[in-house]
Every structure is written in structure tokens, then in C-alpha cells.
Amino acid sequence: MVLAFSLLAAPEKHLSVYSVAANYSLPLTQRDNRDYVGLLEVLEPLGRVSAKTEGSRWRLRYNNIEAEFQGGKNKAKVQGRDADLGAKFFVENNRGLVPVGALSSLLPRILGGPVSLHEDSGRLFIGSISTHFTASLASANPARLVFNFTAPVNPQISNEPGALRMTFSHEPLVAPASPTLTFGNKMIPSANYSESNGNAVVTVSTTIPVMASFSNNGRTVTIAAANAPAQAAAGGTETAGGTNPATPTQAPAAQPPVARKYFAVVDASHGGDDHGETLSPTLLEKDVTVALARSLRQELESRGITTLVLRDSDANLSIDQRAVFTNADHAAIYIAVHAASSGHGVRVYSALLPPGEDDRGPFHNWTVAQRGALALSRTAASAVASEMQRRQIPVRNVGAPLRPLNNLTGPAIAVEVAPQGSDVSQLTAPDYQQLITSAVATAVAATRDQLGVAP
Amino acid sequence: MIPRQLIIAISALLLLALGLGLYAWHMGKTVASTQPGGTDTRPLAPPVAGPSEQVTLFVAHDADGTLRPESAQIPMPSGRQQRAEELLRSLVSLYLDKSSPHVLGAGSDIRSVFLVDPGVAVIDLNSAFADTHRSGVLVEELTVASLIHTVSANTPGITKVKILVDGKDRDTLAGHADLNDFYDVSAVNQLATQLQTP
Numbered sequence: 056m057v058l059a060f061s062l063l064a065a066p067e068k069h070l071s072v073y074s075v076a077a078n079y080s081l082p083l084t085q086r087d088n089r090d091y092v093g094l095l096e097v098l099e100p101l102g103r104v105s106a107k108t109e110g111s112r113w114r115l116r117y118n119n120i121e122a123e124f125q126g127g128k129n130k131a132k133v134q135g136r137d138a139d140l141g142a143k144f145f146v147e148n149n150r151g152l153v154p155v156g157a158l159s160s161l162l163p164r165i166l167g168g169p170v171s172l173h174e175d176s177g178r179l180f181i182g183s184i185s186t187h188f189t190a191s192l193a194s195a196n197p198a199r200l201v202f203n204f205t206a207p208v209n210p211q212i213s214n215e216p217g218a219l220r221m222t223f224s225h226e227p228l229v230a231p232a233s234p235t236l237t238f239g240n241k242m243i244p245s246a247n248y249s250e251s252n253g254n255a256v257v258t259v260s261t262t263i264p265v266m267a268s269f270s271n272n273g274r275t276v277t278i279a280a281a282n283a284p285a286q287a288a289a290g291g292t293e294t295a296g297g298t299n300p301a302t303p304t305q306a307p308a309a310q311p312p313v314a315r316k317y318f319a320v321v322d323a324s325h326g327g328d329d330h331g332e333t334l335s336p337t338l339l340e341k342d343v344t345v346a347l348a349r350s351l352r353q354e355l356e357s358r359g360i361t362t363l364v365l366r367d368s369d370a371n372l373s374i375d376q377r378a379v380f381t382n383a384d385h386a387a388i389y390i391a392v393h394a395a396s397s398g399h400g401v402r403v404y405s406a407l408l409p410p411g412e413d414d415r416g417p418f419h420n421w422t423v424a425q426r427g428a429l430a431l432s433r434t435a436a437s438a439v440a441s442e443m444q445r446r447q448i449p450v451r452n453v454g455a456p457l458r459p460l461n462n463l464t465g466p467a468i469a470v471e472v473a474p475q476g477s478d479v480s481q482l483t484a485p486d487y488q489q490l491i492t493s494a495v496a497t498a499v500a501a502t503r504d505q506l507g508v509a510p
Numbered sequence: 511m512i513p514r515q516l517i518i519a520i521s522a523l524l525l526l527a528l529g530l531g532l533y534a535w536h537m538g539k540t541v542a543s544t545q546p547g548g549t550d551t552r553p554l555a556p557p558v559a560g561p562s563e564q565v566t567l568f569v570a571h572d573a574d575g576t577l578r579p580e581s582a583q584i585p586m587p588s589g590r591q592q593r594a595e596e597l598l599r600s601l602v603s604l605y606l607d608k609s610s611p612h613v614l615g616a617g618s619d620i621r622s623v624f625l626v627d628p629g630v631a632v633i634d635l636n637s638a639f640a641d642t643h644r645s646g647v648l649v650e651e652l653t654v655a656s657l658i659h660t661v662s663a664n665t666p667g668i669t670k671v672k673i674l675v676d677g678k679d680r681d682t683l684a685g686h687a688d689l690n691d692f693y694d695v696s697a698v699n700q701l702a703t704q705l706q707t708p
Contacts, residue, residue, distance in 0.1 A: 325685070329685070331645060331685055332644075332645035332646050332685065333645070340645070393646075393647050393686070395646040395647065395648065395649070396646070397572055397644065397646050397648065397649050398572065398573075398575050398646075398648055398649075402575070402647065402648050404647060407697055407698070407701055408694065408697060409688075409691035409692055409693060409694055410669075410670055410691075410692055410693075410694040411691075422691050451575055451648070451708075453651075453701060453704045453705060454697070454700070454701050454704070455647055455648075455651050455687075456651065456654060456687050456688040456691075456693065457647055457651075457686055457687070457688065458688050458690075461688075461691075469647065471646070471647045471648060
């Protein structure tokens with residue numbers, strides 16, 4: 056009974072994967088007292104991958120690389136050459152399970168690039184991706200500790216007696232030169248870096264109640280005494296720093312007045328019979344928008360923003376259906392994604408409203424349902440445009456007669472992505488997609504407090 | 511024995527037939543050599559009666575996504591509705607040129623413009639205009655803004671514009687710009703102002 060309870064209480068183990076294409080987390084399963092992970096699930100977000108089961112054989116194809124595995128065997132073949140897995144391979148329900156420890160030798164041969172596996176903590180870095188940080192004491196009394204990160208972060212923050220803990224589940228954070236940092240201050244004497252179960256954790260030791268605040272577009276986290284203002288170390292908007300149940304925090308101006316399942320709804324425009332623009336003889340707008348929408352979801356969720364992609368397959372979805380679903384969810388922000396071959400860079404649109412009568416009581420006029428939220432939509436559009444400019448991406452920010460923007464009751468924008476030059480194939484490049492989507496996500500994260508109170 | 515007069519008559523007729531045949535062959539060659547080399551797909555503009563006037567066309571430029579005012583000298587009829595039609599036909603004619611900054615598809619034309627109610631204009635495009643239009647939010651928006659701003663800036667009193675295609679409602683111009691609703695001219699004028707700077 057006690058054993059069963061302890062097993063139930065044990066947290067599920069995860070592998071966090073960080074790459075330029077996407078950051079994601081996968082559940083681990085235990086076989087023969089080892090951690091295993093589905094190989095197909097590891098590779099799916101990274102490229103074109105397929106698998107086929109033939110009895111106990113499991114064949115994998117990733118882009119042009121072929122690999123063959125056999126259930127119960129410790130060895131596999133990648134492009135015809137032997138690869139040692141270190142433990143048995145399992146085929147279960149057409150899933151191929153490999154020991155986590157084998158990923159460090161297996162993936163470089165499949166992906167053709169370096170990987171770094173932190174096996175004990177369940178963290179996998181693909182390519183040269185990492186977020187570094189520094190910590191320094193900005194003032195001694197009142198104590199103010201400033202963390203600067205090389206990329207925006209959005210850790211979960213929790214307090215416990217004598218410590219503030221920042222848990223990074225989506226960021227490829229790596230350890231500083233020394234895992235323990237000392238500051239020689241009585242109120243905030245030290246901070247410690249550790250990793251476990253797919254997370255990186257920075258624990259700040261304190262002798263006083265402290266709070267965390269964010270600035271510099273999520274690149275700076277300032278820890279300060281709870282009764283002292285946590286000034287931003289660098290310019291930028293100061294935002295509330297996650298949840299901090301033990302001490303007061305800089306909470307949003309108001310709690311959301313309505314329950315919403317998703318904060319952001321990302322709409323991959325077109326789909327099914329509606330191809331959108333034919334960008335090239337082999338490239339349709341509807342396919343690019345899905346890829347961009349998925350990348351944007353990844354970027355938003357890595358900043359702690361719950362996100363739904365409205366069209367996550369090649370399905371027909373009418374404009375009215377998109378509007379109805381978004382309105383029903385009371386999403387704090389709707390982002391339609393478009394792609395175009397003409398022009399350069401990014402265009403950000405808010406609604407250009409048609410003439411229409413005002414709402415009657417609780418009923419919105421369908422054609423101008425956006426009217427009440429248009430100011431917030433323009434704020435969000437301006438934030439996205441500013442972030443693009445900051446990243447030196449050519450950007451326009453204008454209104455557009457583009458449905459369903461005018462049918463939405465909450466803040467709504469559309470983002471149209473064009474290549475930076477004349478080569479439309481850039482629209483499919485993961486680097487370019489991430490450059491755009493991370494800018495959009497950063498802007499949404501920076502305005503989340505304003506958007507979050509929208510009806 | 512064949513009479514001599516009959517032989518002479520038949521010979522004369524044969525010579526005449528040969529001569530006519532040679533003449534017909536020569537004429538056929540001449541006609542073929544004077545045929546035009548290609549077909550001009552641009553619509554034939556009806557003759558316009560009226561003095562030339564200086565008007566402002568708001569011309570879309572795809573390269574930088576702008577809408578720029580350009581002066582043009584065009585013959586303008588006296589009727590308000592005919593003037594609006596002539597304005598937009600001049601604009602479309604400009605876009606049909608292959609070197610235009612915002613090329614429209616071959617055969618694009620304005621079927622008519624109706625000023626049906628004080629303050630309301632209805633622009634009726636032909637189907638080739640919409641069917642051959644390039645797809646994209648900005649490229650479609652530039653066309654719509656160019657048409658509406660040009661007609662409203664030169665025709666005082668228009669507050670709302672509706673765009674039809676072949677006399678019927680259509681969801682979008684080419685997959686993006688909404689054509690279901692009326693356009694609010696003041697909102698389009700603000701948009702046109704935004705679009706005048708890159």
C-alpha cells in the first residue's frame with residue numbers, strides 16, 4: 056500500500072529537448088529499470104520523419120537518413136552502419152523506444168549535427184543552442200539581485216522559507232561557470248544552479264521576503280525585497296514575475312474577468328480546399344501558415360502562454376468557424392498567420408472595420424464585433440511591430456479588411472510573413488520562421504498584462 | 511469535228527480562269543501580311559466626350575507597399591457617375607501596363623460605377639479583375655484602397671463603397687481582402703494616409 060502510494064506520488068519523468076526548430080518536452084517510460092523515450096516523438100518536431108513496423112523490425116526514415124531497429128536487440132543500423140544502443144530496443148504499439156542514454160550517440164548520426172545530453176536531468180540540447188546567464192548584486196541595501204539572460208525567459212517562480220526558486224522548463228538554460236554563486240550580502244547571500252527532470256532550477260537563498268520582476272523583454276529578472284521597488288536593471292517594460300504565493304507580487308492590473316482555456320489562439324490561415332497564395336509551383340500559403348503557427352505556439356508556450364493552434368492540419372475551416380471558436384474561448388489575443396511572396400519582411404494588421412451599427416445590448420454586431428477591442432488590438436500590433444524593428448526585420452503596421460479580424464470580440468491581429476529577399480523558399484526555413492515567431496511571442500508576452508484583462 | 515469558234519471560246523475562258531486564280535492568290539498573300547502580330551487584351555475604352563482635366567490617382571506600389579498620389583490629365587465626361595467610371599478605368603489602364611508598379615491581370619476592367627444613393631458608390635469589377643488578381647493581404651489591400659481612395663478623393667460626398675464582381679457579391683478579392691461588406695470611406699482614407707509612407 057505504502058509502495059503503491061509512493062509510486063503514484065512520484066512525478067512523471069520528462070525529457071526536455073531544445074533545438075533551433077522547437078523546444079519541447081516528452082514523457083519518459085521505464086523499461087528494465089532504465090529511462091526510455093519514443094524516437095519518433097523526439098525527431099518529429101525537427102524534420103520530416105516516418106516509421107514503419109514489420110514484425111519486430113522498426114524502420115525509421117528522417118529526411119534522407121534511414122535507420123533500422125529490432126525489438127530486443129542492443130544494436131541498430133543507421134545508413135547501414137552499426138550503432139550501439141547500450142540496452143534493448145523496444146517496439147510497442149508501433150512506437151520505437153530507445154534508451155535515453157543512446158540519444159547522445161544515435162542522434163548525431165541521424166541529424167548530422169552535434170547534440171549534448173544531460174542524461175541525469177533529462178535535458179537534450181540539439182545543435183549549439185543555449186541560454187546563459189549572469190547574476191550580480193545591483194545594490195546592497197535594500198538588496199537587489201539582477202539576473203541577465205542571453206534570451207527571453209519565463210520561469211515558474213515559487214517561494215519557500217529562506218529561498219526563491221526559478222524553474223526553467225522551456226528554456227535551454229545552461230549552468231554558469233560555478234553552480235553556486237555567492238554575493239557576500241546578508242539578505243541575499245547566494246544562488247545555486249541545478250537540473251532535474253527536464254528542468255533547470257535557480258534557487259536564490261534569502262533571509263528576507265523577496266519578489267521577482269521581469270524587464271528588458273524577459274531577458275532580465277530582478278530579485279528584490281518584497282517591500283522595495285524592484286527596479287528594472289535595464290530599460291523596458293517591467294512586468295509581474297510569475298506566481299509568488301508567499302509574498303506580494305506585482306500582479307496584473309486586474310484578474311481576467313472571464314474564464315479562458317487558452318490565452319492565445321493562433322490561426323493558421325487558409326487550409327483544405329483554400330490554398331491561399333501559390334507562393335511557388337511547389338509551395339502553398341496554407342502549408343507555410345501551419346508551420347509558422349506551430350512555431351509560434353512553441354514560442355508562446357515557452358513563455359508560459361497557453362496557446363491553441365486553430366488549424367493544426369490540412370483541414371477546411373470557415374472564417375465564421377474560426378471567429379466563433381475564438382470568441383467562445385474569450386482568448387486574450389487572436390493571431391492569424393499569413394504568408395506572401397510579394398514585398399519583404401513582415402506586415403502586422405489590425406482590423407479595418409466596415410461601417411456598422413453599434414451593439415444591441417449583449418449582442419454584438421457581427422461585422423463590427425471587433426470595435427470594442429480595436430484599441431487593444433492596435434496596442435498588440437504596435438508591440439509586435441516594435442519588436443520586429445528591434446530585431447531589424449522590415450515591418451509595416453496597418454489596418455486591413457481581413458476577416459475574421461472584424462468578427463472577433465477580443466484583441467486580434469494578423470501577421471503576414473514575406474521573405475526578406477526575393478527567395479520565397481526562405482518562408483520554409485526554420486531559422487527564419489523562428490526569428491519571426493519569437494519576435495511575435497516576445498511582444499505578446501510583454502503586453503500580456505494589458506491583453507489579459509480584455510473581455 | 512469541233513467548230514473553230516468553240517475552241518477559241520473555251521481557250522479564252524481557260525485563260526480568264528487562270529488569271530483570276532493568280533489574282534486571288536496574290537490578294538490572299540497581301541491580306542495575310544497585313545494581319546496584326548498579337549492580340550491586345552486591354553479593353554477598348556469607349557470614346558469619352560469632355561475636356562481633359564487634371565485628377566489625382568492613388569497608385570499602388572508593390573515594391574514598398576505604398577499608395578502614392580499621382581496627377582493625371584484625362585478627358586472627363588460631365589456626368590458624376592461617368593466621371594467616377596472614367597477615373598477608375600484610367601487607374602486600371604495604368605495597372606494593365608506590364609511596367610506598372612502594381613500589375614493587374616490581363617483583361618481586368620471596371621464594368622461600371624453606380625452612385626446609387628447619396629454617399630454610396632458601388633464599383634462593379636469584371637470577373638477577370640478578381641480571377642487574375644494576385645493573392646496576398648497587402649497586395650489585395652493596395653488594390654482596394656487604390657480604387658476606393660481614388661474614387662472618393664475625386665468624387666465629393668461618397669461615404670461608403672461596395673465592391674461587386676460581375677454584378678454579384680464575392681467573399682474576397684483573391685482570398686484575403688473582404689468584399690462582403692461596405693467600406694467606410696473615412697477608414698479607408700486613414701488607411702491610405704498610413705500607406706503613403708513606407
